[in-house]
Amino acid sequence: MVRIVFEKPDAIALVAEVFRELGYEGASMSEITARTKLSKGSLYHFFPGGKEQMAAEIMAHIDAWFVKEMFEPLEGGEPRAAIGRMWETTDSYFRSGRRVCLIGAFALDETRDRFSTTIRGYFQRWIEALAGALRKAGLPGAEAKALAEEAVVGIQGALTLARALGDETIFGRSLARLKQRLETATD
Template sequence: MKTVYERADIVPLLAQIFRELGYEGATLSRITERTGIGKGSLYHFFPGGKEEMADAVLAAIDGWFEEAVYRPLRHDDARQAIAAMWTNVSEYFRSGRRICLVGAFALDDTRERFSRAIRDYFTRWIDALRLALMRAGCVEEEAQTLAEEGVCGIQGALVLSRALRDETVFTRSLETLAMRLEAATR
């Protein structure tokens, strides 16, 4: 008996494990234990070991956000894209039950390993949101402030709702943020 995987099947599993255990906490044996995938297979797909696994996960996350959030913010109807962002992001983060891996990596020494991926994730998010806000009628300076505030608020909401084990904190925070951005584009 032998189960055959593809890289694409493994990455989401790895993402969830890194989210739950952090980079340092995600040991090779815990990964094999939770995924059922042996070390041989893991090193076959990710010869660079844990670091390459995390790279793949970050790339997948980036890909999802690019398609589901950044691109619409840059090219679609601005107000509509911003509205879609809140619902997509809320769903992606499971109403606060799932954390933002990129944000978590930024907090400790792990940041040094994935510096560029972490920085890019946030700069591109803020930038795309800023552009949408400007298309919706904001002047550049206000758009920049609001974009930072939005992304910042999401990260804070994730921390707080997890700490309090209360997903209504996340939901409410996102609603407040959405209203504030909406108010600034009338």
């Protein structure tokens, strides 16, 4: 049975989950239609540029969500509260380690070359936003940058390891350790 989708954001969410499961290269149009239950006509209506447009719009959607929910609070909010919110937002968005980071996954395969600017911008903004909050919380610039990189690396590594081992509790434990590390550094 074909699924009825009334809005493009509905299609973006459905196709994003297929990319999360299969990666960009593994997500053929036939797999996308089968897994989303959307017809090819519906998909091409929303994404006339095909799979590449789907991926670009999904990454733009993810980036916009992170800008609103994480990066802007880190850049403009009270630093300790914004960093605390980052941990909650990260845990919630990645469903406590059960959801892969699609932009991170795209960074690991040939997709990286197609979308290098978007991928690079996402990770750079996250690191810079967190480093800025850490500087506002009193850390020297180089230490703030190193700690921000460590946190983003730790989050991405925990997602990968939790998925590889089929144990999402790894993600929760890693977030708790990273959170403690940043709290200790800013006390």
